[in-house]
Amino acid sequence: MPPPPNLDLSRRGVLATGAATAAVAAAPAGAAQGKPAMTADPAPLPVSLEVNGKVRDLSPDARTTLLDALREHLHLTGTKKGCDHGQCGACTVLVNGVRINSCLTLAVMHQGDKVTTIEGLGAPDALHPMQAAFIRHDGYQCGYCTPGQICSAVATLDEIKRGVPSHVSASLTDKPRATNLEMRERMSGNICRCGAYSNIAEAMAEIAGDAG
Amino acid sequence: MKAFTYERAASAPDAAARAASTPGAKFIAGGTNLLDLMKLEIETPGHLIDVNGLGFDRIEKTDDGGLRIGALVSNTDLAADMTVRRHYGVLSRALLAGASGQLRNKATTAGNLLQRTRCPYFYDTNQPCNKRTPGAGCAAIGGVARQLAVIGTSDACIATHPSDMAVAMRALDATVETITPRGETRAIPIADFHRLPGETPHIETALAAGELITAVTLPKPVGGRHVYEKVRDRASYAFALVSVAAIVHKNGAGRVAVGGVAHKPWRSEAAEAQLPDGARAVASRLLADARPAPDNAFKIPLVERTLAAILDETRAA
Numbered sequence: 452m453p454p455p456p457n458l459d460l461s462r463r464g465v466l467a468t469g470a471a472t473a474a475v476a477a478a479p480a481g482a483a484q485g486k487p488a489m490t491a492d493p494a495p496l497p498v499s500l501e502v503n504g505k506v507r508d509l510s511p512d513a514r515t516t517l518l519d520a521l522r523e524h525l526h527l528t529g530t531k532k533g534c535d536h537g538q539c540g541a542c543t544v545l546v547n548g549v550r551i552n553s554c555l556t557l558a559v560m561h562q563g564d565k566v567t568t569i570e571g572l573g574a575p576d577a578l579h580p581m582q583a584a585f586i587r588h589d590g591y592q593c594g595y596c597t598p599g600q601i602c603s604a605v606a607t608l609d610e611i612k613r614g615v616p617s618h619v620s621a622s623l624t625d626k627p628r629a630t631n632l633e634m635r636e637r638m639s640g641n642i643c644r645c646g647a648y649s650n651i652a653e654a655m656a657e658i659a660g661d662a663g
Numbered sequence: 664m665k666a667f668t669y670e671r672a673a674s675a676p677d678a679a680a681r682a683a684s685t686p687g688a689k690f691i692a693g694g695t696n697l698l699d700l701m702k703l704e705i706e707t708p709g710h711l712i713d714v715n716g717l718g719f720d721r722i723e724k725t726d727d728g729g730l731r732i733g734a735l736v737s738n739t740d741l742a743a744d745m746t747v748r749r750h751y752g753v754l755s756r757a758l759l760a761g762a763s764g765q766l767r768n769k770a771t772t773a774g775n776l777l778q779r780t781r782c783p784y785f786y787d788t789n790q791p792c793n794k795r796t797p798g799a800g801c802a803a804i805g806g807v808a809r810q811l812a813v814i815g816t817s818d819a820c821i822a823t824h825p826s827d828m829a830v831a832m833r834a835l836d837a838t839v840e841t842i843t844p845r846g847e848t849r850a851i852p853i854a855d856f857h858r859l860p861g862e863t864p865h866i867e868t869a870l871a872a873g874e875l876i877t878a879v880t881l882p883k884p885v886g887g888r889h890v891y892e893k894v895r896d897r898a899s900y901a902f903a904l905v906s907v908a909a910i911v912h913k914n915g916a917g918r919v920a921v922g923g924v925a926h927k928p929w930r931s932e933a934a935e936a937q938l939p940d941g942a943r944a945v946a947s948r949l950l951a952d953a954r955p956a957p958d959n960a961f962k963i964p965l966v967e968r969t970l971a972a973i974l975d976e977t978r979a980a
């Protein structure tokens with residue numbers, strides 16, 4: 452984020468917010484009805500999620516994105532921050548089996564959710580088939596977008612298998628197939644600065660062929 | 664991001680009442696638009712009410728043969744619903760043309776309708792913008808207007824509504840169902856849901872403070888061929904320059920709603936009555952009052968050509 456243009460002003464803004472939020476937290480409506488997760492900043496909010504098969508209890512500031520919780524709190528730095536605004540896909544993880552941008556969701560919104568990151572898909576001595584296929588097909592250069600690409604690729608093949616249509620599906624009702632065109636459209640949310648796209652598509656095609 | 668407090672909503676009436684009574688409160692659903700804007704401090708809610716636990720995530724048939732889509736149904740699930748694919752194809756197509764696979768998994772029906780403009784000056788907090796700061800002025804007027812509106816604009820704002828889904832919803836005559844902070848329910852026709860900018864571009868919809876969307880309903884299927892054509896700067900993962908949602912019947916009659924040209928999906932029943940006379944007749948009627956800037960005047964012929972392509976395609980089929 453760019454530095455605030457006027458430090459004085461923005462500090463006062465934060466203090467004012469702090470005072471207002473304290474008032475909110477003290478209001479009876481929330482407390483009386485036993486709201487599960489409400490507090491005044493900066494008091495942390497407890498949240499428990501299952502990350503790569505392990506239950507993790509966190510108390511992040513409400514502003515913490517899922518991405519920052521994974522990287523900064525849990526030190527799972529495989530998931531990358533590219534744009535932090537939903538525009539690049541580097542932060543793609545699976546939540547309850549579905550791919551999302553972890554930069555555009557708050558950690559506190561994931562109570563009880565199952566999160567899978569690149570570290571949970573496979574390990575160096577036990578690679579996920581998609582990880583192995585990326586290596587075989589040279590599906591990366593610098594590697595920065597790769598964890599997001601791999602999570603997205605795994606989810607993409609699952610979406611095709613489940614029959615979710617795409618923008619390029621000729622028919623909305625026929626079962627989609629893992630064609631090159633389909634995979635390219637479905638992977639458009641993952642940008643690769645190094646331009647490894649065609650090799651990524653080949654890695655995916657190999658896995659799709661094995662599966663189907 | 665500015666600090667905020669957070670709660671998980673307990674019930675819909677409670678969420679609406681809390682949103683109205685808590686200063687600076689906002690609902691959060693998928694978060695894909697709100698958090699983006701909060702990081703830029705364009706949105707600065709002091710309190711977030713997370714509505715994800717409210718159970719509005721089902722798609723059900725209505726008694727009159729239509730469909731009720733819960734406010735929290737994801738864009739992916741809505742596009743993939745078999746009834747939507749079979750009978751409301753224009754909606755599936757519009758959703759699938761929007762954003763990316765990851766974003767559609769999180770984006771919700773209500774959040775999509777309420778997403779804010781992509782006007783570059785709205786995003787640039789160093790520029791005056793009446794939508795961000797009422798009365799500040801509008802940097803887009805006289806600025807780079809290539810992406811911006813050509814019709815229904817005002818001296819205060821020339822922004823477009825960026826949603827693809829909303830354009831299809833307009834063609835389908837959807838209705839937005841809400842619950843008010845006083846616990847009453849309301850049904851707002853999609854035609855009246857989004858407002859033109861006028862003198863108050865910061866007021867974008869017919870929703871009152873704290874009013875919560877619970878569902879969007881569709882009337883029973885109208886048949887016809889359903890097409891959504893989106894013209895953009897790259898083939899995927901980009902907002903529309905112009906988009907056309909069309910439902911065309913065998914006899915040549917049908918419906919047309921256009922995106923990328925105005926502060927809301929643009930449709931005129933008088934214009935679409937001219938469908939049997941071809942794309943030029945429809946487009947020139949639909950955009951008769953257009954006031955484009957030099958760098959977005961291309962949108963007017965582009966609407967006509969996009970519609971012409973759709974009519975060719977539906978005739979050939």
Ligand SMILES: Cc1cc2nc3c(=O)[nH]c(=O)nc-3n(C[C@H](O)[C@H](O)[C@H](O)COP(=O)(O)OP(=O)(O)OC[C@H]3O[C@@H](n4cnc5c(N)ncnc54)[C@H](O)[C@@H]3O)c2cc1C
Nearest residue numbers: 537692693694695696697761762770771774775826827876
């Ligand atoms: C990189 C990028 C590309 C995109 N491309 C496209 C595109 O091509 N086409 C397109 O159409 N969209 C596109 N989008 C926008 C995307 O569709 C929206 O961000 C999404 O639909 C918003 O839904 P949400 O549930 O995440 O909303 P949120 O961010 O949770 O909320 C948005 C607004 O709705 C309010 N709200 C949410 N739920 C309710 C409710 N039930 N009742 C009342 N108010 C509510 C919130 O308070 C907030 O003001 C893109 C987004 C990004 C980041």
Ligand code: SF4
Nearest residue numbers: 782792793801820821
């Ligand atoms: S067109 Fe509207 S959104 Fe864009 S700068 Fe002007 S007032 Fe703001």
Ligand code: FES
Nearest residue numbers: 533534535540554
């Ligand atoms: S870091 Fe999340 S999409 Fe770029």
Ligand code: FES
Nearest residue numbers: 592594643644645
């Ligand atoms: S491998 Fe470098 S960004 Fe994709």
